[in-house]
Amino acid sequence: MSDRFPFPPTSLNADGDLRAVGIEIECGGVDAGTIAPALGAAFGGTCRTQGAVWHVTGTSLGDIEVYLDTAYKETVSQSGLLQTLAEGVVPVEIVTSPIPLDKLHLLDELEQVLRGLGAQGSRAAPQFGFGVHLNVEVVDTALDGWWPTFRAYALIEPALRRQDMPNAARRLLPFITPYPESLLGALHAGSPADTAAATDLYLAHAPSRNHALDMLPLMAHLHKDKVQAAVGGKAAGGARPAFHYRLPETRLDEDTWSLAYEWQRWCAIERIADDAALMEQLTSIWVGSATAIARRTALAAAIAPFVPDPFS
Numbered sequence: 001m002s003d004r005f006p007f008p009p010t011s012l013n014a015d016g017d018l019r020a021v022g023i024e025i026e027c028g029g030v031d032a033g034t035i036a037p038a039l040g041a042a043f044g045g046t047c048r049t050q051g052a053v054w055h056v057t058g059t060s061l062g063d064i065e066v067y068l069d070t071a072y073k074e075t076v077s078q079s080g081l082l083q084t085l086a087e088g089v090v091p092v093e094i095v096t097s098p099i100p101l102d103k104l105h106l107l108d109e110l111e112q113v114l115r116g117l118g119a120q121g122s123r124a125a126p127q128f129g130f131g132v133h134l135n136v137e138v139v140d141t142a143l144d145g146w147w148p149t150f151r152a153y154a155l156i157e158p159a160l161r162r163q164d165m166p167n168a169a170r171r172l173l174p175f176i177t178p179y180p181e182s183l184l185g186a187l188h189a190g191s192p193a194d195t196a197a198a199t200d201l202y203l204a205h206a207p208s209r210n211h212a213l214d215m216l217p218l219m220a221h222l223h224k225d226k227v228q229a230a231v232g233g234k235a236a237g238g239a240r241p242a243f244h245y246r247l248p249e250t251r252l253d254e255d256t257w258s259l260a261y262e263w264q265r266w267c268a269i270e271r272i273a274d275d276a277a278l279m280e281q282l283t284s285i286w287v288g289s290a291t292a293i294a295r296r297t298a299l300a301a302a303i304a305p306f307v308p309d310p311f312s
Helices: 032-043 070-079 101-116 147-163 168-172 181-187 195-205 216-222 224-231 259-273 276-288 292-303
Strands: 020-027 046-050 053-059 062-068 092-096 132-137 242-245
Touching: 020 101, 020 259, 032 046, 032 053, 032 062, 032 092, 032 101, 101 259, 132 259, 147 181, 147 259, 147 276, 147 292, 181 195, 195 216, 195 224, 216 224, 216 242, 259 276, 276 292
Parallel strands: none
Antiparallel strands: 020 092, 020 132, 046 053, 053 062, 062 092, 132 242
């Protein structure tokens, strides 16, 4: 464990092994054919191409894929938002296999390699909406191994956005749509009896991959038929026992930003979930606030000691 990449409150999975985190980084300004060999040189891997995908295998970070993210362009086109601006603006995506918690410090080197290549982030141009996704292995696929973290995130999502506002393009594009108020209302009604009931609840209110904490990969891993019936087979793809956290932006070209900062924000979510008294306080704020603005302000103040300051 490093100070920059701390362990969350529960670092082991149900099998007693260190949890792992897969990383997806979208960026512009450099092509996949430049990135992949550079990662192979930095982390000791072997590069090969298969169609449009570069595979970097056997690295100290595990296996890595690098490719043009055509799904980004497809989603933009379907949404109609920023379609004209986004023509030709398709990020390269770097996708790692799950990295054990004790190797996350290597992300500092990954970040420096990409910076050295001139990789651009979401604020390099008005039309960019590039993101970083953290695929964080759950403690356990049983309900109590992930429900508290999901509920904590849902409560504090407005405060996280207020503290470090995503750029305009990222807010306009559909990728990190906030959870609907109806889902928050359902969460206050109490915990579901089991993972099947939790999946039904989520699908009733947020049946989309385009939320900042996308729970469908985990729920598809647990109850594939339910997810397929609600959102279709394609949206149910990528099933895995992990949180798919999509809120972070890519800001590789900004010296004050780091992957470590985004990881620390995730760990803060898990620490908040682990603090029963704080969760009770946050719930009271949510229920008792007169307006959405008052709620965001009060939530932000309550979680400030736990969440890293983006301006520090």
